Amino acid sequence: MLASLRAVRHLLDSGTARVLVSDLDGVLRVFDQGLWDELDAELGVDTGSSFRAILGHPYLDQVTRGRGTHARWRELAVEHLVAAGAAPGAARHSVDRWADTPATVDEDVLALLEDTRAAGTPVFVFTNGTDRVPAELAQLGLEAVVGAHGEHLINSADLGHAKPDLEAFGRAHKKIEHHVGQERGEHGRADRERGEPLHLRTDEVLFLDDSPRHVAGARAFGWQAVLHPSGTTGD
Known part of the structure; x- marks a missing residue:
C-alpha cells in the first residue's frame, strides 16, 4: 500500500x-498517460500538443466552475489541435478518442x-x-x-x-x-x-x-x- x-x-x-x-x-x-504521446504521433503534431489542447486549455477552468460544458470544451480542443497543424477530421477523432478512453x-x-x-x-x-x-x-x-x-x-x-x-x-x-x-x-x-x-x-x-x-x-x-x-x- x-x-x-x-x-x-x-x-x-x-x-x-x-x-x-x-x-x-x-x-x-x-x-493511461501514454495516450498523450499516441495522440500526438497520430496527428503529427509536436509532443505535448494534445495535452495542451485538452487538459491545458484555459476554457477548462470555466467548465470546472459550471460556466461551460464538456461538449464545448471538446470543440475548442479540436480547434486548438487544428491550429497546431492537425487535420480537422483527425483532430476531432483524437479528442473523441481521449474523451471515450475508459x-x-x-x-x-x-x-x-x-x-x-x-x-x-x-x-x-x-x-x-x-x-x-x-x-x-x-x-x-x-x-x-x-x-x-x-x-x-x-x-x-x-x-x-x-x-x-x-x-x-x-x-x-x-x-x-x-x-x-x-x-x-x-x-x-x-x-x-x-x-x-x-x-x-x-x-x-x-x-x-x-x-x-x-x-x-x-x-x-x-x-x-x-x-x-x-x-x-x-x-
Whole structure:
C-alpha cells in the first residue's frame, strides 16, 4: 500500500478526522498517460500538443466552475489541435478518442473508501469536474461510492468554484455538514431538532488529493490533507 494511503488510515484510526474526502482523477480513477504521446504521433503534431489542447486549455477552468460544458470544451480542443497543424477530421477523432478512453479504478483507494464508510466514517468524493462526471462515474460502477443520486459527490461544476479556491473548499465543507447532519450521529439529529445545522470543524475533515496545489488549498482552509502520488494532474 502506498504511504499516502497508510497515512490516511493512520489519521482515521487516531480519531482526529470525522469525514474522509477523496479526489477523483489521479486518485480514485486513473488514466493511461501514454495516450498523450499516441495522440500526438497520430496527428503529427509536436509532443505535448494534445495535452495542451485538452487538459491545458484555459476554457477548462470555466467548465470546472459550471460556466461551460464538456461538449464545448471538446470543440475548442479540436480547434486548438487544428491550429497546431492537425487535420480537422483527425483532430476531432483524437479528442473523441481521449474523451471515450475508459479510466481505471484504483482498487487500493476504492478499498480504503469502502472500509472507511463501513467503519462508520462518512466518505465523499470532491472533484474539479464537468457536467459529464455523474455519467462517467456510473459507467465505472462507482454509484456505491458517490451515492445513487450523487449525494456523496462534490463536483466543482455544481459549486461554481474549483480547487484550490478557498471558496470551493468552503462550499464543499457546507455540503458535507449538510449530509453528515442528515445521515449520521446523535449530534446531527439533536442539532436538527433545535433547528441548527451540524457544525463540523474544518480540521475534522481529512482530504486525499494528487495535486500539491489542491492539498495546499485544503490545508489553508483548515482541512487535514494528504498528498497522493499520481501520474496525472488533470483533476
